[in-house]
Amino acid sequence: MKSARAAGTPILRPGGSRLLNTLRANLLHWKRHPFSALIRLACFLSTCITVFALLDVVADILIKGLPNLKPSLFSLTYTTDNQSLLPSLINTFIITALSLIVAVPLGVGGAIYLSEYAKRNSLLVRAVRLTAETLAGIPSIIYGLFGMMFFVISLNMGLSILAGALTLSLMVLPVILRTTEEALLSVPDGYREGSYSLGAGKLRTVWRIVLPPASPGILAGVVLSIGRIVGETAALLFTAGTLARLPSSLLSSGRTLSVHMYVLAGEGLHIGEAYATAAVLLVFVMLMNGLSGLISRRIIKE
């Protein structure tokens, strides 16, 4: 090492500032490896563009939305005068919760069956996997049409929060199923073997050994689903309707924040309020992400 360096000119001059020294070292490295320098530059630029685009969207929404946040936007009843978003916010909570209550147990349970009980890579497992993958890629409007035909009309639920939530739970079910299955499969088999070899049964092994290390991955799937539910409009227009009131029951129509924004922006009369709604939606999503990050870090620590 020493002799090799002594032969060339020293790159780092003891007197120079640290920044200059780094720059000098980098320049020398780039001169020797121009291609590697190019790749590095390209990657750096990609990062810049991604971050910039994201910041731009967030800044745009906050700048145009925050000044339009008025107390009247949070009144309990929506009128054409106040354009209140509070009923929609509450509907968003209800629809998200309902969809998850249906989709999470089904999706997680199904994934546990596929990865822990069914024969690995059996025909059934592969068929379900393929189906789930296909379903996850279908545009949401098709779920909306299906939901309208099935829940709204056939099951006679009418345009209702219940029909909307059930439709959305169908929409996110494949997402939860697949992410959970991936999370379970990434748990090393050594853990399972260790557990069985100590005399633990299937249930205990799945519950105490496989699920804990998989839970951050499962949670990531749930967060992804929440994002899709909160951002959904097309599937809800046909199933939950656009009534901007607090629901009196699960069978009454109700709009979520995204639908609310869609309607406001579509009418073209209340762009300011639409931006304010967008700001609230943004904060909502960021809070969800932060919360789930916190939870998964807690889980990992345990």
Next chain:
Amino acid sequence: MSKIEIKNLDLYYDDLQALKNVNMSIAANRITAFIGPSGCGKSTLIKTLNRMNDLIPGCHITGSVTLDGEDIYGKDLDVNLLRKRVGMVFQKPNPFPMTIYDNIAYGPRTHGVHRKAMLDEIVEKSLQDAAIWGELKDRLLKSALGLSGGQQQRLCIARALAVQPEVLLMDEPTSALDPISTAKIEELALQLKEHYTLVMVTHNMQQALRVSDTTAFFLLGEVVEYSDTEKLFSMPVDKRTEDYITGRFG
């Protein structure tokens, strides 16, 4: 006295026959070593002793294996109880992603021990028996994944001991470890045989010679020779055994 009796055992993975007419009796409080080239069925046989093969779809056996005279493939046998009696240590250390304490306590908790004082006692005793208490006693509540490979393997031994097994199966327990950790585990095995029956798969003939009392040499799913370790290594009866132990094989 023989602890495990294997009679006319054939084992198939779907159509592939991995074990052919194995007959063997494994003595209590002795270390029995399985040696032989890769793919000859050592792991397969050791896994039939605690029925870990049940987990492999398409694996079926004929013949019988008895533990203290009881058929372990019998209809009334509780597999979980069998695995409590016949513990296992794997080639790759596989501590659970939880604290050292919880790793050891997992087995006893599985079998219904929940009193804190009792668990504390079991954890300390098991770690002491695995000769790792001194190293770990101050970090019991730290994650087991932060340990070195050798420590992890001794933790796994302690974990297996915590359910008070009668037999301890070890499938190449030192093949992923450095020489110092290997020496510690060999020494440990020699101490453990006082209370347990040990069966150990190894690729290292020196190791078999150093620690085991009896050795079985496997070839293509068959037991070619099974006798006292010293005898097998000094005066092998079968030509193939001789070729293998003198390194003239294949």
